[in-house]
Amino acid sequence: MTAHGEIRVGLIGYGLAGSVFHAPLVAATEGMRLAIVVTGNADRAEQARREHPGVEVLGSAEQLWARADEVDLVAVASPNTTHVPYARAALRAGLAVVVDKPLAATSAQAQALVDEARRLDRLLSVFQNRRWDGDFLTLRRLLARGALGDVHRFESRFERWRPTPKEGWRESGDPADAGGTLYDLGSHLIDQALVLWGPVARVYAEVDRRRPGVQVDDDAFVALEHASGVRSHLWMSATAADHDLRFRVLGSRAAYVKHGLDMQEGALKQGARPGAGWGAEPEARWGRVGAVDAWALVPAEPGAWPAYYAGIAAALRDGAPPPVDPADAVQGLRIIEAARRSAAERAVVELA
Numbered sequence: 543m544t545a546h547g548e549i550r551v552g553l554i555g556y557g558l559a560g561s562v563f564h565a566p567l568v569a570a571t572e573g574m575r576l577a578i579v580v581t582g583n584a585d586r587a588e589q590a591r592r593e594h595p596g597v598e599v600l601g602s603a604e605q606l607w608a609r610a611d612e613v614d615l616v617a618v619a620s621p622n623t624t625h626v627p628y629a630r631a632a633l634r635a636g637l638a639v640v641v642d643k644p645l646a647a648t649s650a651q652a653q654a655l656v657d658e659a660r661r662l663d664r665l666l667s668v669f670q671n672r673r674w675d676g677d678f679l680t681l682r683r684l685l686a687r688g689a690l691g692d693v694h695r696f697e698s699r700f701e702r703w704r705p706t707p708k709e710g711w712r713e714s715g716d717p718a719d720a721g722g723t724l725y726d727l728g729s730h731l732i733d734q735a736l737v738l739w740g741p742v743a744r745v746y747a748e749v750d751r752r753r754p755g756v757q758v759d760d761d762a763f764v765a766l767e768h769a770s771g772v773r774s775h776l777w778m779s780a781t782a783a784d785h786d787l788r789f790r791v792l793g794s795r796a797a798y799v800k801h802g803l804d805m806q807e808g809a810l811k812q813g814a815r816p817g818a819g820w821g822a823e824p825e826a827r828w829g830r831v832g833a834v835d836a837w838a839l840v841p842a843e844p845g846a847w848p849a850y851y852a853g854i855a856a857a858l859r860d861g862a863p864p865p866v867d868p869a870d871a872v873q874g875l876r877i878i879e880a881a882r883r884s885a886a887e888r889a890v891v892e893l894a
Contacts, residue, residue, distance in 0.1 A: 555620035691795025701785035722758030747881035800829030821845030
C-alpha cells in the first residue's frame with residue numbers, strides 16, 4: 543500500500559467480469575484505486591481508459607509482474623483456465639489476490655493454490671459476489687430470526703433464456719475451458735447453499751447440453767444432501783423460457799418465496815454505480831413469507847456487492863478475515879466434480 547494507505551489494484555481482464563463487476567466495485571471502494579488494467583484487446587483498452595480516467599493499460603500479465611511494486615492487489619477476471627496460473631504468479635510476486643469464480647477448473651488445482659497462498663502468507667479470496675445479493679441477505683435475516691422454523695428443503699434457481707448460444711468460451715468453448723452452467727451459475731448456487739446449510743454428504747445431478755452446437759452443459763439440476771439434514775435443490779440453465787422463480791424455501795413454520803434476480807448486475811451493466819440507495823428493490827419485487835393462503839410481503843435487504851471489496855480492504859489494512867475464504871471454493875469445486883460424476887454414472891455420489 544502507498545504511504546497514506548491507498549490500495550492499488552491491478553485488474554487482469556476487461557471483459558464482462560472485469561469491466562462490469564470488478565472495476566466499478568474497486569472504484570467505489572474507499573481507499574482503493576484501479577491503477578492498472580491488463581488486456582490485449584485494443585477496444586477494451588480504450589474502454590478501460592474511458593471509464594476509468596487515469597488508469598494505465600498493459601497488454602500482458604507479464605508486464606504487470608515486472609511492475610509488481612506498483613500494485614498491492616491483483617484481481618483476476620480473465621477466462622477460467624487462466625485463473626490458477628495468473629493467481630499463482632501474483633502470489634509469487636508478493637501480491638494479494640482476488641480471483642473471479644470459479645477459483646480453478648478442479649478442486650485439486652484450487653487446493654494447491656490455497657496451500658501456496660498460505661505458505662507465502664498472502665491474501666487469497668474468491669469473488670463470490672452473490673453472497674451479497676439482496677434476496678440472499680433477506681433469506682439469511684429470516685433464518686436468523688427463525689421465521690421459517692426448521693428448514694427441510696432449499697430450492698434455488700439461476701436460469702436464463704438464451705435459445706441461441708452466445709459466442710465465446712463460456713457457452714461454445716471446449717469443456718476443458720471450465721465453461722458451462724455448472725461452473726458459471728452453479729458456482730453461485732452451490733456456494734450459497736454451503737453458506738446456509740453447511741457441508742454436503744451426498745450429491746445427485748442431471749447435466750445436459752440442450753442447444754445445437756454447444757460443447758458444454760447449458761442445463762443442469764443438482765440435489766445436495768447436507769450433513770445438517772437440509773436438502774438443496776438447485777437449477778441452473780440457459781434454456782429456461784420461464785425463469786422468474788428465484789427461491790422457494792420450505793420450513794416447518796412457513797415458506798419463503800422470491801421471484802426475480804437481484805438487480806445489481808443489471809444496474810452495473812446499464813452504467814449505474816454504487817452510491818445512495820444502491821441495491822434497493824421496489825416493493826413490487828419483494829418476496830413473501832407464509833403458507834397456503836396466508837402470506838405477507840417481506841421487505842428486501844438492499845443488495846450489497848460493494849461489501850466484498852470493502853471486506854478485502856479491511857483484510858489488507860486491519861488483518862480481518864477475507865470476505866470469502868478460498869477453502870469454501872475448494873468445497874464448491876468438489877461438489878461440481880461430484881455432480882459431473884453423478885450425471886455420468888446416473889447415481890448418487892457420496893462425499894467423504
